[in-house]
Amino acid sequence: MSQTEMEMSAGLAEGTQRTGTVKRKMWGGLRQQWKLLGLFEIDQQHDFYSLTSMMKEGLSAAVQNTIDNPPPDELSEDDYRLEVTQIHKAFRMETFAGPVFASLRRSLGMTEKEYQHSLSNDGSYLQFISNSKSKADFFLTNDKRFFLKTQNKREVQFLLSNLRIYMEHLEKYPHSLLVKFLGVHRIKIPHRRKKYFIVMQSVFYPDDRINARYDIKGCEVSRWTDPAPEGSQVIVVLKDLNFEGQYITLDQHRPWLLRQVEIDTSFLQTLNVLDYSLLVAHQPLHQDERHQCLSFATLIMRTKKSWSFFRTKPMTSRSVITCSSPTHAGMPTVPGVVPEEDSALLVSEMDGGTGSCSVTESRVGSDLGSAPSGRPCTKQPVGTVTDSMELRDFQAQNRRLLPNFRNPLHVIDGPEHRYFVGIIDIFTVYSFKKRLEHWWKRLRHPGQAFSTVSPPAYCHRLCQWVQDHTR
Incomplete structure (x- = not known):
C-alpha cells in the first residue's frame, strides 16, 4: 500500500471513529435529556x-x-x-x-x-x-x-x-x-x-393510566419532540407533528368540543394573546368504562344530592345538575350551568336532531323530582318516563362530564379512549416585539406554519387543527 493510500485509509478510519464519537455524544445527550424529563x-x-x-x-x-x-x-x-x-x-x-x-x-x-x-x-x-x-x-x-x-x-x-x-x-x-x-x-x-x-x-389529573401527552399549537415549525425510549417511564410531552395520523375520536361529543374550542379561543383573541397551547392526553377505556349504564334511579339520586352553582344568589336558569363520585365519597361537585341558548343546542346534538326530548325548565334549587316538561323519550318502560326525561336533561347539561370522575371539567370520553383536554399558557400578548418576531419568522420559514402569528390567525388555526384531528 502506498503512503498516500495509507494516509487516506487512516483518515477514513479517524473520520469513522469521530462520527461514531459524535453519534455516541448525541445519543448520550438525548439520554441525559430524557433522564431530566419527568417528575x-x-x-x-x-x-x-x-x-x-x-x-x-x-x-x-x-x-x-x-x-x-x-x-x-x-x-x-x-x-x-x-x-x-x-x-x-x-x-x-x-x-x-x-x-x-x-x-x-x-x-x-x-x-x-x-x-x-x-x-x-x-x-x-x-x-x-x-x-x-x-x-x-x-x-x-x-x-x-x-x-x-x-x-x-x-x-x-x-x-x-x-x-x-x-x-x-x-x-x-x-x-x-x-x-x-x-x-x-x-x-x-x-x-x-x-x-x-x-x-x-x-389538566392531566389523575394521570395513572395516561399513555400519551401532547402540547398542540396548530403549527409545524419546531413542533416535533423525540419520544421517550420504548418502555421508559420518562414523561415526554409530545407536539403537533408527533400527533399526525392520529385522531381524537369522540363520535357524538365532537360537535361540543369543536364549539367550546371556538368559544374559548375567541375569548383569548379578545385578550390579544397568542402562543397558548391545547393540551391533549389519552388513555384506553377499560371494558366496564365503555358502557356506563348506571340505573336511572341511582343517577338521579346522586344528582339530587349534588347541586353546584357558580353564584349562591337565587337565579333562574335551565336545569343545573352535577354529580359527585360514588367511588370517592366526599369528592366535590362541579358546575353545570349551561346558558339557555346552549341547552337546546346540546339536546338537539345529543338527539341527532330528532327533537325527541326537550330541556326541562326549572328554578335553581328546585326539587329535581318534579316532572319535567317536554315529550317523553322513546323506547322506555312506562314507569321510567319521568326519570328518563330527567336523566336525558342531566346528560344534556353534563354531556361531557363523567359522574364517577375526579376531574370532569377537562375530561371527555370517546367510544374507546378517555381524553384530557385543556387550554393553557394564555399570557403571551401580541406586542410590538411579537409583531417583529412574526415578520422575522416569515423570512426564516417561508411557506411554513409557525407559532407567532396574529391572535385572529392563531385562533382560526387552532380551531382548524381540532376540526381536522377529531372525528
Whole structure:
C-alpha cells in the first residue's frame, strides 16, 4: 500500500471513529435529556426544597385565612384589588385577589379544606421538568391535582388586570376548557428576588393510566419532540407533528368540543394573546368504562344530592345538575350551568336532531323530582318516563362530564379512549416585539406554519387543527 493510500485509509478510519464519537455524544445527550424529563420528588437535598417548603407554609396560612373569612356572595372591585400579606419566620407571602379565587374554587365545588390539604400536606411537592422553552419552574402537589408555576411580574399583572372578564367567561361557560387559575401569590425572602407563582388545576389529573401527552399549537415549525425510549417511564410531552395520523375520536361529543374550542379561543383573541397551547392526553377505556349504564334511579339520586352553582344568589336558569363520585365519597361537585341558548343546542346534538326530548325548565334549587316538561323519550318502560326525561336533561347539561370522575371539567370520553383536554399558557400578548418576531419568522420559514402569528390567525388555526384531528 502506498503512503498516500495509507494516509487516506487512516483518515477514513479517524473520520469513522469521530462520527461514531459524535453519534455516541448525541445519543448520550438525548439520554441525559430524557433522564431530566419527568417528575422528581423535592426532598431535603433538592435545590427547590427551601422554596417549596415556604410555598406550602404560606399557602396553608393563606387558605386558612379564607376559611376564617369566607368570600362574599357578591364580589366587589375591592375584592379584585385586594392584597393580603402574611408574615412568616423567614419570608412574607402576599396573596392577590384572594376572595375572587376562593369564589372560583367554590364554584368548582372545591372545599377550602381539601384545597388546603392538597397544597400543604406532609407529602413532598414534585418538580416537573418538561421540554418546554419556558423559563418557569413547574411544581405539582404530591397528589398531582394542582400545578404551581412561577411567573414573571408582567404575566401576573396581565392575569390580574383581566381577572374580571376571565371570571365572567367561566361564569357564562362553566365547562370552558381554559385552565382554572386558583390563586396568585408572591413570596418575599430577605435579600433575594421576589418570586411570583400561580396555582392551577392540573389538566392531566389523575394521570395513572395516561399513555400519551401532547402540547398542540396548530403549527409545524419546531413542533416535533423525540419520544421517550420504548418502555421508559420518562414523561415526554409530545407536539403537533408527533400527533399526525392520529385522531381524537369522540363520535357524538365532537360537535361540543369543536364549539367550546371556538368559544374559548375567541375569548383569548379578545385578550390579544397568542402562543397558548391545547393540551391533549389519552388513555384506553377499560371494558366496564365503555358502557356506563348506571340505573336511572341511582343517577338521579346522586344528582339530587349534588347541586353546584357558580353564584349562591337565587337565579333562574335551565336545569343545573352535577354529580359527585360514588367511588370517592366526599369528592366535590362541579358546575353545570349551561346558558339557555346552549341547552337546546346540546339536546338537539345529543338527539341527532330528532327533537325527541326537550330541556326541562326549572328554578335553581328546585326539587329535581318534579316532572319535567317536554315529550317523553322513546323506547322506555312506562314507569321510567319521568326519570328518563330527567336523566336525558342531566346528560344534556353534563354531556361531557363523567359522574364517577375526579376531574370532569377537562375530561371527555370517546367510544374507546378517555381524553384530557385543556387550554393553557394564555399570557403571551401580541406586542410590538411579537409583531417583529412574526415578520422575522416569515423570512426564516417561508411557506411554513409557525407559532407567532396574529391572535385572529392563531385562533382560526387552532380551531382548524381540532376540526381536522377529531372525528
